[in-house]
Amino acid sequence: MMRFGTREAAFRTARLALAAGLALNVSACFRPLYGPTASGESMQVALASVQIDDVIMAQDQDRLGHYLRSELIFGLDGSGQNATPKRYRLKLRGSESVTTPIVSSTTARAEAGTIIGTVSFSLENLDGTKIVTEGVATSTATYDRSTQRFASLRAARDAEIRLAKVLADQIKTRIASVLAVIKPSGS
Numbered sequence: 001m002m003r004f005g006t007r008e009a010a011f012r013t014a015r016l017a018l019a020a021g022l023a024l025n026v027s028a029c030f031r032p033l034y035g036p037t038a039s040g041e042s043m044q045v046a047l048a049s050v051q052i053d054d055v056i057m058a059q060d061q062d063r064l065g066h067y068l069r070s071e072l073i074f075g076l077d078g079s080g081q082n083a084t085p086k087r088y089r090l091k092l093r094g095s096e097s098v099t100t101p102i103v104s105s106t107t108a109r110a111e112a113g114t115i116i117g118t119v120s121f122s123l124e125n126l127d128g129t130k131i132v133t134e135g136v137a138t139s140t141a142t143y144d145r146s147t148q149r150f151a152s153l154r155a156a157r158d159a160e161i162r163l164a165k166v167l168a169d170q171i172k173t174r175i176a177s178v179l180a181v182i183k184p185s186g187s
Helices: 002-027 043-048 062-076 149-179
Strands: 050-057 088-099 112-125 131-144
Touching (some): 043 062, 062 088, 062 112, 088 149
Antiparallel strands (some): 088 112
């Protein structure tokens, strides 16, 4: 019986050594997202080198575009100063729609609303000759509707602000993942 326990312990040790060896080999493949980029500059400087164009939104949906652009400006270059030379241009096109999944059976009024925001983005070099990355960010924000009109309007506006923050965070993360691996001279 002693041999069986020793044999099992040897297999366990061999599996552990194999797993450690594989983890050691793969560990060099990972790069911290907000650490130094491939060029050696900080991610903060790389993100600050992005110029953000106005968001092109569907008719009467400009408020979400305004909130989104403001969140991106703060997220990419929170300093508010143009100290970093711009190397990239971010173009954005978005739309939003509102659905009402819950309707009261007694009043026939919507009790909640869900705002669905979709933004397609394109990060290009400053003169627009090369697309660095492009994609689509989508998210939702839910809010309660009230019988008080102004309370419902304010809740909808708060939901748009939350939606803009989530979309801006998605776009910022995708841009950072691309800027982490390219060199500024390759733009």
